[in-house]
Amino acid sequence: MVLGSVPAKPRSTETTVNLIVNGQTVRTATGTDSEHLDWTAWDVKEFRGSQATIKLVDNNRNGWGHLLADEFVLSDTEALPRMEEHDWLDSGKDYYATVSFNNTPDGKRVMLGWMNNWDYGQATPTTTWRGTMALPREVVLTQMPKGPRLRQKAVTQTDTLKNTAATYTAPAQDIQPGTVNLPISGDVVQIDAEFSPGTASSFGLKVLGNGTEATRIGYMPSTRRAFIDRTNSGNEGFHPAFASVDDAPVQLANGRLRLRIYVDRASVEVFAQDGLATLTDQVFPAAGAQSISLFSEGGTARVESLSVTPLNKAMW
Incomplete structure (x- = not known):
């Protein structure tokens, strides 16, 4: 317990990769609780000419929480997630x-x-x-x-x-x-x-x-x-x-x-x-x-x- 004049803030448990433009988070991505790295793509053409920062946030203190991130690429072609290398018959959970x-x-x-x-x-x-x-x-x-x-x-x-x-x-x-x-x-x-x-x-x-x-x-x-x-x-x-x-x-x-x-x-x-x-x-x-x-x-x-x-x- 802490006594003070400022209310305590909830402890962050965020585990994300964020794209920051002009101090604002404009894109964010999280993983799938897996050790397997996979592609995530953002369409950022609306921010052309702006300065941007990629911010990795690893605040999760629970048993699983940790962050893996690698290979950030700018490309004209969208990188597809591993699961979308195939054409799925149905993308819901119940078919x-x-x-x-x-x-x-x-x-x-x-x-x-x-x-x-x-x-x-x-x-x-x-x-x-x-x-x-x-x-x-x-x-x-x-x-x-x-x-x-x-x-x-x-x-x-x-x-x-x-x-x-x-x-x-x-x-x-x-x-x-x-x-x-x-x-x-x-x-x-x-x-x-x-x-x-x-x-x-x-x-x-x-x-x-x-x-x-x-x-x-x-x-x-x-x-x-x-x-x-x-x-x-x-x-x-x-x-x-x-x-x-x-x-x-x-x-x-x-x-x-x-x-x-x-x-x-x-x-x-x-x-x-x-x-x-x-x-x-x-x-x-x-x-x-x-x-x-x-x-x-x-x-x-x-x-x-x-x-x-x-x-x-x-x-x-």
Whole structure:
């Protein structure tokens, strides 16, 4: 205990690499609690001509905390993390062991994945059963500048679940920093949205919300990554591996981001840029968490188009 006239400050436990420009931290990166060095890339073209300092902060005094950093490089080409040297079928935590079907009617290729994760599959807070299957997806190859890529979309039969008479369509609008609740709610819906980043550092949608908790689905222009943030989604404390922010590299098309999102009572499936990237995660919101909202951080983004369509039950 210390007696003094100045209140004690919390002890820092930060372990980061920061980029400092004009005395401000403009970029920061942390590791993955691993001894394996991996690349992290920052887009710093907006600071061209400025003096910058790289600051390594190692204040963690716990059993694991320490810092490894090496080889800082300026380059016109982004260095990809080791895990992104491959094209992942899905960048969420809960899409596993797909079964694919070839030559289905009309020559389609359809796959079906298990929506769960071995890390916490035996601990999910559900009764009667644990785990479920994601929506069946039709897959095609699409030629892209860097070669063929897999494009995914929910099978067309999913459209028969749509209650189009109750579709809510929002006008194009700017999203000021903060959260804007939509005049529609629901926990089983399809959301189609197109955004322009504007000056925002991140933007997107919050679903399965109740005013204090929600699942965030959005995009960070500085890293060009779409994400699902389930760290404040409801019950995320049942297993230490569950709370997560899962993301995927996504390039804007003509400066815009297109999202199709299928929200169910305990899951979200995100198809970005017409299915060139997907993220699938389970979530366990509180009972009655059905609010849907827009959010923007660090500046103003714009929603160019938005529709929310309730979905009818597929079973029973």
